[in-house]
Amino acid sequence: MDAGGRRFAPLRPFRATGFVREARQALTAFSPAIGTRYNAVMNSPLAQTPLHAWHVQHGGRMVDFAGWSMPVQYASIVEEHHATRRAAGMFDVSHMGRLRFTGAGAAAFVDRLVTRRVTDMEVGQIRYALMCNENGGILDDVLVYRLADENASPYLMMVVNAGNRAKIVAWIQFQLNHAEADDVVFHDETTETAMIAIQGPRALDLAAPLLETPPKSLPYYSGTVMALQDRPAIISRTGYTGEDGCEVIVPADVGLGLWQALLQQGEKLQTTPSVTPAGLGARDTLRLEAAMPLYGHELNEHITPFQAGLKFAVSLKDRDFIGRDAIRHAQDDAALPVRVGLELGVRRAARQGYGVFAGDRAIGEITSGAVSPTLDKSIALAYVPPEFASEGTQLEVDLRGRRENARVVRLPFYRRSQNSDQ
Secondary structure (H helix, E strand, O other), X not given: OOOOOOOOOOOOOOOOHHHHHHHHHHHHHHOHHHHHHHHHHHOOOOEOOOOHHHHHHOOOEEEEEOOEEXXXXXXXXXXXXXXXXXXXXXXXXXXXXXXXXXXXXXXXXXXXXXXXXXXXXXXXXXXXXXXXXXXXOEEEEEEEEEEEOOOOOEEEEEEEOHHHHHHHHHHHHHHHHOOOOOOOEEEEOHHHEEEEEEEOOOHHHHHHHHOOOOHHHOOOOEEEEEEEOOEEEEEEOOOOOOOOEEEEEEEHHHHHHHHHHHHHHHHHHOOOOOOEEOOHHHHHHHHHHOOOXXXXXXXXXXXXXXXXXXXXXXXXXXXXXXXXXXXXXHHOOOOOOEEEEEEEOOOOOOOOOOEEEEOOEEEEEEEEEEEOXXXXXXXXXXXXXXXXXXXXXXXXXXXXXXXEEEEEEOOOOOOOOOOOOO
16 A cells, blocks of 8 residues: 555555455355355465565565565665666566466467467467456457477467466366366466566576577577476566566476576676576566556456557458457447557656546546656556547646646557667
8 A cells, every 4th residue: 555545556565354254254154165165265375486586585575476476576676677678677476366278279279269360370479468347348468379398299378377377277277167178277376487588688698598599590489399497488578668678487396597597697798787586576667667568457358458458469351269259349349448658747656546637627547657767757557548648638636636737648658678679
Protein backbone atom coordinates (compact mmCIF):
# COMPACT_ATOMS: atom_id res chain seq x y z
CA MET A 1 0.00 0.00 0.00
CA ASP A 2 1.14 3.54 -0.63
CA ALA A 3 0.39 6.42 1.75
CA GLY A 4 -2.99 6.83 0.11
CA GLY A 5 -3.91 3.19 0.69
CA ARG A 6 -3.89 2.26 -2.97
CA ARG A 7 -2.61 -1.01 -4.33
CA PHE A 8 0.46 -1.02 -6.55
CA ALA A 9 1.52 -4.52 -7.53
CA PRO A 10 3.97 -6.12 -7.90
CA LEU A 11 6.23 -3.96 -5.75
CA ARG A 12 4.29 -4.53 -2.55
CA PRO A 13 2.06 -7.60 -2.20
CA PHE A 14 -1.52 -6.84 -1.20
CA ARG A 15 -3.00 -8.87 1.62
CA ALA A 16 -6.65 -8.10 2.34
CA THR A 17 -6.82 -10.05 5.59
CA GLY A 18 -10.46 -9.31 6.36
CA PHE A 19 -11.56 -10.16 2.84
CA VAL A 20 -9.64 -13.44 2.90
CA ARG A 21 -11.23 -14.39 6.23
CA GLU A 22 -14.75 -13.64 4.95
CA ALA A 23 -14.12 -15.51 1.70
CA ARG A 24 -12.89 -18.55 3.63
CA GLN A 25 -15.97 -18.52 5.88
CA ALA A 26 -18.35 -18.11 2.94
CA LEU A 27 -16.76 -20.91 0.94
CA THR A 28 -16.75 -23.25 3.91
CA ALA A 29 -20.44 -22.52 4.59
CA PHE A 30 -21.27 -23.18 0.93
CA SER A 31 -19.25 -26.38 0.71
CA PRO A 32 -16.97 -27.79 3.43
CA ALA A 33 -14.95 -29.62 0.74
CA ILE A 34 -14.33 -26.44 -1.27
CA GLY A 35 -13.51 -24.54 1.90
CA THR A 36 -10.95 -27.16 2.88
CA ARG A 37 -9.24 -26.96 -0.51
CA TYR A 38 -9.27 -23.14 -0.35
CA ASN A 39 -7.68 -23.17 3.11
CA ALA A 40 -4.97 -25.53 1.89
CA VAL A 41 -4.10 -23.20 -1.00
CA MET A 42 -4.19 -20.00 1.06
CA ASN A 43 -2.08 -21.48 3.85
CA SER A 44 0.48 -23.16 1.62
CA PRO A 45 4.06 -21.84 1.86
CA LEU A 46 5.40 -19.60 -0.87
CA ALA A 47 6.92 -21.39 -3.83
CA GLN A 48 10.65 -20.94 -4.36
CA THR A 49 12.63 -20.80 -7.58
CA PRO A 50 15.86 -22.81 -7.94
CA LEU A 51 17.73 -19.53 -7.30
CA HIS A 52 15.88 -18.62 -4.10
CA ALA A 53 18.72 -19.38 -1.69
CA TRP A 54 21.11 -17.27 -3.77
CA HIS A 55 18.73 -14.29 -3.67
CA VAL A 56 18.41 -14.52 0.12
CA GLN A 57 22.16 -14.91 0.64
CA HIS A 58 22.90 -11.88 -1.54
CA GLY A 59 20.52 -9.42 0.09
CA GLY A 60 17.47 -9.80 -2.12
CA ARG A 61 14.40 -8.15 -0.59
CA MET A 62 11.99 -11.05 -0.86
CA VAL A 63 8.26 -10.49 -1.36
CA ASP A 64 5.19 -12.56 -2.04
CA PHE A 65 4.53 -12.30 -5.76
CA ALA A 66 1.78 -14.53 -7.13
CA GLY A 67 2.51 -17.12 -4.47
CA TRP A 68 6.26 -17.12 -5.09
CA SER A 69 9.01 -15.75 -2.87
CA MET A 70 10.73 -13.38 -5.29
CA PRO A 71 13.34 -10.60 -5.04
CA VAL A 72 11.82 -7.17 -5.63
CA GLN A 73 15.28 -5.60 -5.44
CA TYR A 74 18.79 -6.18 -4.13
CA ALA A 75 20.08 -2.66 -3.47
CA SER A 76 18.27 -0.01 -5.51
CA ILE A 77 15.50 -0.42 -8.06
CA VAL A 78 16.78 2.65 -9.92
CA GLU A 79 20.36 1.34 -10.03
CA GLU A 80 19.17 -2.03 -11.32
CA HIS A 81 17.02 -0.26 -13.90
CA HIS A 82 19.94 1.86 -15.15
CA ALA A 83 22.29 -1.14 -15.24
CA THR A 84 19.84 -2.93 -17.55
CA ARG A 85 19.42 0.07 -19.84
CA ARG A 86 23.17 0.81 -20.02
CA ALA A 87 24.85 -2.59 -19.68
CA ALA A 88 22.96 -5.75 -18.69
CA GLY A 89 20.60 -6.94 -15.99
CA MET A 90 19.95 -10.53 -14.97
CA PHE A 91 16.46 -11.53 -13.87
CA ASP A 92 15.25 -14.74 -12.27
CA VAL A 93 11.93 -15.33 -14.05
CA SER A 94 11.54 -18.96 -13.01
CA HIS A 95 8.16 -18.12 -11.50
CA MET A 96 6.72 -17.76 -15.02
CA GLY A 97 4.70 -20.79 -16.11
CA ARG A 98 6.23 -23.06 -18.75
CA LEU A 99 3.76 -25.41 -20.43
CA ARG A 100 4.53 -28.03 -23.07
CA PHE A 101 2.28 -29.50 -25.77
CA THR A 102 3.25 -32.54 -27.80
CA GLY A 103 1.45 -34.88 -30.16
CA ALA A 104 0.10 -34.70 -33.69
CA GLY A 105 -2.79 -32.46 -32.66
CA ALA A 106 -0.84 -30.04 -30.50
CA ALA A 107 -0.61 -27.18 -33.01
CA ALA A 108 -4.31 -27.30 -33.90
CA PHE A 109 -5.28 -27.44 -30.22
CA VAL A 110 -3.12 -24.47 -29.18
CA ASP A 111 -4.28 -22.56 -32.26
CA ARG A 112 -7.82 -22.69 -30.90
CA LEU A 113 -6.68 -21.47 -27.48
CA VAL A 114 -4.93 -18.27 -28.56
CA THR A 115 -5.71 -15.19 -30.63
CA ARG A 116 -2.76 -15.52 -32.98
CA ARG A 117 -2.28 -18.16 -35.63
CA VAL A 118 -0.07 -21.03 -34.50
CA THR A 119 -0.52 -23.69 -37.17
CA ASP A 120 1.75 -21.92 -39.67
CA MET A 121 4.64 -21.43 -37.24
CA GLU A 122 7.98 -22.90 -38.25
CA VAL A 123 10.40 -24.52 -35.83
CA GLY A 124 12.27 -21.76 -34.03
CA GLN A 125 9.52 -19.14 -34.22
CA ILE A 126 8.01 -17.49 -31.14
CA ARG A 127 4.80 -15.46 -31.14
CA TYR A 128 3.19 -13.20 -28.58
CA ALA A 129 -0.51 -14.03 -28.28
CA LEU A 130 -3.47 -13.73 -25.95
CA MET A 131 -5.66 -16.36 -24.41
CA CYS A 132 -9.26 -15.17 -24.10
CA ASN A 133 -12.56 -16.37 -22.71
CA GLU A 134 -15.73 -16.73 -24.76
CA ASN A 135 -16.57 -13.06 -24.16
CA GLY A 136 -13.27 -11.89 -25.62
CA GLY A 137 -11.81 -10.94 -22.23
CA ILE A 138 -8.12 -11.63 -21.78
CA LEU A 139 -7.27 -14.60 -19.56
CA ASP A 140 -3.54 -14.07 -20.05
CA ASP A 141 -0.92 -12.85 -22.49
CA VAL A 142 1.48 -15.60 -23.48
CA LEU A 143 4.46 -16.50 -25.63
CA VAL A 144 4.03 -19.53 -27.90
CA TYR A 145 7.22 -21.31 -29.00
CA ARG A 146 7.49 -23.88 -31.78
CA LEU A 147 10.59 -25.95 -31.11
CA ALA A 148 12.13 -29.33 -31.88
CA ASP A 149 13.64 -31.58 -29.23
CA GLU A 150 17.00 -33.34 -29.37
CA ASN A 151 15.40 -36.02 -31.57
CA ALA A 152 14.10 -33.37 -34.01
CA SER A 153 10.52 -34.02 -32.91
CA PRO A 154 8.48 -30.77 -32.98
CA TYR A 155 6.53 -29.50 -30.00
CA LEU A 156 4.96 -26.31 -28.68
CA MET A 157 5.76 -24.50 -25.47
CA MET A 158 3.80 -21.70 -23.85
CA VAL A 159 5.14 -19.23 -21.28
CA VAL A 160 2.38 -17.76 -19.11
CA ASN A 161 2.26 -15.26 -16.25
CA ALA A 162 3.00 -16.62 -12.79
CA GLY A 163 -0.19 -15.20 -11.28
CA ASN A 164 -2.30 -16.86 -13.98
CA ARG A 165 -0.58 -20.23 -14.17
CA ALA A 166 -3.12 -22.16 -12.07
CA LYS A 167 -6.02 -20.55 -13.94
CA ILE A 168 -4.50 -21.23 -17.36
CA VAL A 169 -3.57 -24.82 -16.53
CA ALA A 170 -7.15 -25.44 -15.39
CA TRP A 171 -8.51 -23.72 -18.53
CA ILE A 172 -6.32 -25.84 -20.80
CA GLN A 173 -7.27 -29.01 -18.98
CA PHE A 174 -10.95 -28.10 -19.31
CA GLN A 175 -10.53 -27.55 -23.06
CA LEU A 176 -8.69 -30.86 -23.41
CA ASN A 177 -11.48 -32.66 -21.60
CA HIS A 178 -14.16 -31.12 -23.83
CA ALA A 179 -12.41 -31.35 -27.19
CA GLU A 180 -11.38 -34.14 -29.48
CA ALA A 181 -7.79 -33.89 -28.38
CA ASP A 182 -6.68 -37.46 -27.77
CA ASP A 183 -3.55 -36.77 -29.80
CA VAL A 184 -2.38 -33.93 -27.51
CA VAL A 185 -0.14 -34.42 -24.48
CA PHE A 186 -0.03 -31.48 -22.08
CA HIS A 187 2.57 -31.07 -19.33
CA ASP A 188 3.37 -28.26 -16.89
CA GLU A 189 7.19 -28.04 -16.71
CA THR A 190 7.38 -24.98 -14.46
CA THR A 191 8.79 -26.57 -11.33
CA GLU A 192 11.14 -28.82 -13.30
CA THR A 193 12.97 -25.91 -14.90
CA ALA A 194 14.56 -22.53 -14.22
CA MET A 195 14.29 -19.46 -16.44
CA ILE A 196 16.77 -16.59 -16.55
CA ALA A 197 16.36 -13.36 -18.54
CA ILE A 198 19.51 -11.48 -19.59
CA GLN A 199 18.56 -8.01 -20.82
CA GLY A 200 20.37 -4.89 -21.97
CA PRO A 201 22.76 -3.61 -24.67
CA ARG A 202 25.54 -5.98 -23.46
CA ALA A 203 23.23 -8.92 -22.71
CA LEU A 204 24.08 -10.94 -25.81
CA ASP A 205 27.81 -10.44 -25.25
CA LEU A 206 27.32 -11.59 -21.66
CA ALA A 207 25.49 -14.79 -22.58
CA ALA A 208 27.38 -15.79 -25.75
CA PRO A 209 30.45 -17.47 -24.19
CA LEU A 210 28.25 -19.74 -22.09
CA LEU A 211 25.82 -20.92 -24.76
CA GLU A 212 26.20 -23.39 -27.59
CA THR A 213 24.12 -21.16 -29.86
CA PRO A 214 25.30 -17.51 -30.08
CA PRO A 215 22.31 -15.35 -29.15
CA LYS A 216 23.11 -12.84 -31.91
CA SER A 217 22.53 -15.58 -34.48
CA LEU A 218 18.85 -15.72 -33.50
CA PRO A 219 16.34 -13.33 -35.07
CA TYR A 220 14.21 -11.38 -32.63
CA TYR A 221 11.37 -13.54 -31.25
CA SER A 222 12.95 -16.84 -32.16
CA GLY A 223 14.49 -19.63 -30.14
CA THR A 224 16.18 -23.01 -30.29
CA VAL A 225 16.91 -26.08 -28.21
CA MET A 226 20.59 -26.58 -27.41
CA ALA A 227 22.79 -28.49 -24.99
CA LEU A 228 24.01 -26.92 -21.75
CA GLN A 229 26.13 -29.11 -19.49
CA ASP A 230 24.94 -32.03 -21.62
CA ARG A 231 21.34 -31.20 -20.73
CA PRO A 232 18.61 -29.81 -23.02
CA ALA A 233 18.11 -26.06 -22.73
CA ILE A 234 16.11 -23.44 -24.61
CA ILE A 235 17.47 -20.05 -25.60
CA SER A 236 15.20 -17.37 -27.04
CA ARG A 237 15.75 -13.80 -28.15
CA THR A 238 12.91 -12.42 -26.11
CA GLY A 239 12.38 -10.21 -23.08
CA TYR A 240 10.15 -7.84 -21.13
CA THR A 241 12.28 -4.74 -20.69
CA GLY A 242 12.35 -2.91 -24.02
CA GLU A 243 16.01 -3.90 -24.45
CA ASP A 244 17.67 -6.54 -26.59
CA GLY A 245 18.54 -9.72 -24.79
CA CYS A 246 17.72 -13.36 -24.37
CA GLU A 247 15.97 -15.76 -22.03
CA VAL A 248 17.30 -19.20 -21.15
CA ILE A 249 15.28 -22.14 -19.83
CA VAL A 250 17.29 -24.96 -18.23
CA PRO A 251 16.62 -27.94 -15.95
CA ALA A 252 16.07 -26.73 -12.39
CA ASP A 253 19.32 -28.18 -11.09
CA VAL A 254 21.31 -26.33 -13.77
CA GLY A 255 19.83 -22.91 -13.02
CA LEU A 256 22.12 -21.86 -10.17
CA GLY A 257 25.27 -22.83 -12.05
CA LEU A 258 24.19 -20.82 -15.09
CA TRP A 259 23.32 -17.81 -12.91
CA GLN A 260 26.73 -17.86 -11.23
CA ALA A 261 28.54 -18.33 -14.55
CA LEU A 262 26.72 -15.31 -15.97
CA LEU A 263 27.81 -13.22 -12.98
CA GLN A 264 31.42 -14.30 -13.47
CA GLN A 265 31.23 -13.50 -17.16
CA GLY A 266 29.77 -10.10 -16.27
CA GLU A 267 32.86 -9.31 -14.22
CA LYS A 268 35.02 -10.05 -17.26
CA LEU A 269 33.04 -7.60 -19.42
CA GLN A 270 34.00 -4.73 -17.09
CA THR A 271 31.00 -2.63 -18.10
CA THR A 272 29.98 0.68 -16.56
CA PRO A 273 27.66 0.25 -14.78
CA SER A 274 28.51 -3.37 -14.01
CA VAL A 275 26.29 -6.28 -14.96
CA THR A 276 23.91 -6.75 -12.05
CA PRO A 277 21.13 -9.03 -10.79
CA ALA A 278 17.83 -7.17 -10.93
CA GLY A 279 14.52 -7.75 -9.19
CA LEU A 280 10.85 -7.39 -9.96
CA GLY A 281 10.88 -3.66 -9.18
CA ALA A 282 13.28 -2.82 -12.00
CA ARG A 283 11.51 -5.26 -14.30
CA ASP A 284 8.29 -3.34 -13.71
CA THR A 285 9.74 0.13 -14.40
CA LEU A 286 11.57 -1.18 -17.47
CA ARG A 287 8.47 -2.75 -18.99
CA LEU A 288 6.43 0.37 -18.18
CA GLU A 289 8.86 2.61 -20.09
CA ALA A 290 8.53 0.19 -23.01
CA ALA A 291 4.70 0.32 -22.63
CA MET A 292 4.48 -3.44 -22.32
CA PRO A 293 1.18 -4.43 -20.68
CA LEU A 294 1.10 -6.22 -17.34
CA TYR A 295 -1.66 -8.65 -16.50
CA GLY A 296 -3.78 -7.40 -13.62
CA HIS A 297 -3.01 -3.83 -14.63
CA GLU A 298 -3.46 -3.23 -18.38
CA LEU A 299 -4.93 -6.68 -19.05
CA ASN A 300 -7.77 -8.57 -17.40
CA GLU A 301 -10.87 -10.58 -18.24
CA HIS A 302 -12.91 -7.43 -18.91
CA ILE A 303 -10.47 -5.97 -21.45
CA THR A 304 -10.37 -7.13 -25.07
CA PRO A 305 -7.21 -7.23 -27.23
CA PHE A 306 -8.14 -4.26 -29.42
CA GLN A 307 -8.80 -2.07 -26.38
CA ALA A 308 -5.31 -2.87 -25.13
CA GLY A 309 -3.73 -1.86 -28.45
CA LEU A 310 -2.71 -5.44 -29.24
CA LYS A 311 -4.16 -5.73 -32.74
CA PHE A 312 -0.91 -7.29 -33.96
CA ALA A 313 -1.53 -10.26 -31.66
CA VAL A 314 -4.93 -11.14 -33.17
CA SER A 315 -5.46 -13.19 -36.32
CA LEU A 316 -9.18 -13.13 -37.16
CA LYS A 317 -9.10 -14.22 -40.80
CA ASP A 318 -9.81 -17.80 -41.82
CA ARG A 319 -9.59 -19.34 -38.37
CA ASP A 320 -11.65 -19.97 -35.26
CA PHE A 321 -10.52 -19.61 -31.66
CA ILE A 322 -12.13 -19.13 -28.27
CA GLY A 323 -13.54 -15.60 -28.04
CA ARG A 324 -13.14 -14.81 -31.75
CA ASP A 325 -16.69 -13.58 -32.41
CA ALA A 326 -16.77 -11.42 -29.29
CA ILE A 327 -13.40 -9.89 -30.16
CA ARG A 328 -14.54 -9.16 -33.72
CA HIS A 329 -17.64 -7.36 -32.43
CA ALA A 330 -15.61 -5.44 -29.84
CA GLN A 331 -13.30 -4.26 -32.60
CA ASP A 332 -16.18 -2.20 -34.00
CA ASP A 333 -17.41 -0.85 -30.66
CA ALA A 334 -16.32 2.80 -30.56
CA ALA A 335 -17.57 3.21 -26.99
CA LEU A 336 -15.02 0.91 -25.37
CA PRO A 337 -12.12 2.61 -23.55
CA VAL A 338 -8.65 2.19 -25.01
CA ARG A 339 -5.14 2.08 -23.57
CA VAL A 340 -3.10 5.30 -23.75
CA GLY A 341 0.17 6.66 -22.45
CA LEU A 342 0.25 9.74 -20.23
CA GLU A 343 3.06 12.09 -19.33
CA LEU A 344 2.39 14.07 -16.18
CA GLY A 345 3.44 17.63 -15.55
CA VAL A 346 4.81 16.87 -12.08
CA ARG A 347 7.46 14.44 -10.92
CA ARG A 348 5.08 12.32 -8.85
CA ALA A 349 3.96 8.78 -9.57
CA ALA A 350 0.40 8.07 -10.67
CA ARG A 351 -0.55 4.71 -9.21
CA GLN A 352 -3.04 2.08 -10.33
CA GLY A 353 -6.61 3.20 -9.67
CA TYR A 354 -5.95 6.96 -9.67
CA GLY A 355 -8.67 8.81 -11.58
CA VAL A 356 -8.21 10.43 -15.00
CA PHE A 357 -10.31 13.53 -15.76
CA ALA A 358 -11.28 15.70 -18.69
CA GLY A 359 -12.42 18.87 -16.98
CA ASP A 360 -14.90 17.82 -14.29
CA ARG A 361 -15.68 14.54 -16.01
CA ALA A 362 -14.09 11.34 -14.71
CA ILE A 363 -13.16 9.42 -17.85
CA GLY A 364 -10.87 6.60 -16.72
CA GLU A 365 -8.25 5.22 -14.36
CA ILE A 366 -4.52 4.75 -14.26
CA THR A 367 -3.44 1.13 -14.68
CA SER A 368 0.33 1.57 -14.15
CA GLY A 369 2.52 4.54 -13.32
CA ALA A 370 5.96 5.53 -12.07
CA VAL A 371 8.58 8.21 -12.25
CA SER A 372 10.65 6.92 -15.17
CA PRO A 373 14.30 6.40 -14.17
CA THR A 374 15.42 6.72 -17.80
CA LEU A 375 13.32 9.73 -18.80
CA ASP A 376 13.21 11.39 -15.36
CA LYS A 377 9.51 12.21 -15.70
CA SER A 378 6.25 10.79 -14.47
CA ILE A 379 4.66 8.38 -16.95
CA ALA A 380 1.54 6.25 -16.77
CA LEU A 381 -0.74 3.95 -18.71
CA ALA A 382 -4.52 4.39 -18.52
CA TYR A 383 -7.78 3.47 -20.22
CA VAL A 384 -9.87 6.35 -21.55
CA PRO A 385 -12.71 6.74 -24.08
CA PRO A 386 -11.46 6.87 -27.70
CA GLU A 387 -12.35 10.56 -28.07
CA PHE A 388 -9.69 11.38 -25.46
CA ALA A 389 -7.00 9.06 -26.84
CA SER A 390 -5.41 11.31 -29.48
CA GLU A 391 -1.77 12.25 -28.97
CA GLY A 392 -1.49 15.67 -27.35
CA THR A 393 -4.87 15.56 -25.60
CA GLN A 394 -4.69 17.44 -22.30
CA LEU A 395 -6.13 15.64 -19.28
CA GLU A 396 -5.75 15.62 -15.50
CA VAL A 397 -4.88 12.89 -13.02
CA ASP A 398 -6.04 12.90 -9.40
CA LEU A 399 -2.91 12.34 -7.32
CA ARG A 400 -4.28 11.75 -3.81
CA GLY A 401 -6.82 14.54 -3.99
CA ARG A 402 -4.81 16.98 -6.09
CA ARG A 403 -5.42 17.33 -9.82
CA GLU A 404 -2.27 17.41 -11.94
CA ASN A 405 -1.94 18.03 -15.67
CA ALA A 406 -1.28 15.08 -17.95
CA ARG A 407 -0.84 14.81 -21.70
CA VAL A 408 -1.54 11.83 -23.97
CA VAL A 409 1.72 10.79 -25.61
CA ARG A 410 2.83 8.28 -28.19
CA LEU A 411 3.78 4.81 -26.99
CA PRO A 412 6.22 3.44 -26.12
CA PHE A 413 7.63 6.04 -23.77
CA TYR A 414 11.12 4.64 -24.34
CA ARG A 415 12.51 3.11 -27.52
CA ARG A 416 15.97 1.59 -27.45
CA SER A 417 18.69 2.42 -29.95
CA GLN A 418 18.39 0.20 -32.99
CA ASN A 419 22.14 -0.39 -33.18
CA SER A 420 21.83 -3.97 -31.92
CA ASP A 421 21.51 -6.81 -34.41
CA GLN A 422 17.97 -7.80 -35.23
